[in-house]
Amino acid sequence: MWERLLKWDRDTFIYLNGLGIEQYDVFWSTVTQFTTWIPLFLLFIALFFLKFPKREALYRFLTVLGLAVFIALITHITKISVARLRPNNTEEINTLIRILKTPTDYSFFSGHASSSFSITMLVFLFLRQRVKWAILFFIWPLLFAMSRIYVGVHFPIDILVGMVVGLLSGWLFYAFYERFIALGSRSVHP
Template sequence: MLEWLLEWDRNTFVYLNALGIEQYDVFWSTVTKITTWIPLFIFFGVLIFRNFSNRQALFVILTVLIMVLFVTTLTDLTKEAVARLRPNNDEGLNTVIRILRSPTGYSFFSGHSSSSFSITTIVFLFLRKHIKWVGLFYIWPLLFALSRIYVGVHFPVDLIVGALVGIFSAWLFYRLYHILIVPYLRLNRLE
């Protein structure tokens, strides 16, 4: 089964990567950069501070930052343990695919996917009762993750597993916030 999955992964990557059109290279190269999304992160922060008290908002932001550190560490450790070559570094692939980026690290699982889905999911969980349209934020991780196929640096399974890790991590840290932080905030409000 693993061989079948890896073959599907490879074939799907080659197919999707080949759909790239040169006129869109600048767009996808911009989408794949983390710095492009800094205004969105600022917007997330503004929404959190608008919908929670300053004290709660600080704890929410701190929870998000600790979660990002956790997800990044987990991603890096997994990449080193699995040591799967990126498509752009795979000699059997790099001559038949479009490559717009050339990172040298390992591929499994995608840090872009895990971090973007974790941030979006935890922001969604915190804001879903306050903002009806918060689900639209999922456009970001979808574009961000798909850009990794377009630029030639991640297989679909890297992105899918990264997204699942990110979503689960967000749920976990959201639960931890409610178990550890909410009682603390209530206790201090009574004093």
């Protein structure tokens, strides 16, 4: 069973990565960079301070930062513990695939997927009642995670697990905020 799953993962990766077209390489190489998304992060911060009182906005922002640290730690620990090679470092397939990036750390699970989906989930939950189009925030993690297959550095399972971990972590931090922080941030007037 496990071998069949890994074979499906490898074969699906090779197929999806092979769909890449050279004319889109610059697009996907740009999409996969964290720095490309800085304007979106600034939008998130601006929306917090536009839609909530200052103290509440600050607490929400700090909760997002706490989540970012948490997800980075859990992703790093998992990568070291599992020690799965990235596709670009896997000798049996790296001559069959398109490689646009060459990281040397481990693959499971995708930090791009876990971080982007966790932050987006938390920001969405914070803003969904105040920003009608907040669901559009999920375009970012979808593109960001898909780019990892295109540039040759993550298998589909790495991305799917990273996505699930991210969504659950975002929801967990939202529940934590509502349970322990929200009342205090709303009851104190600046």
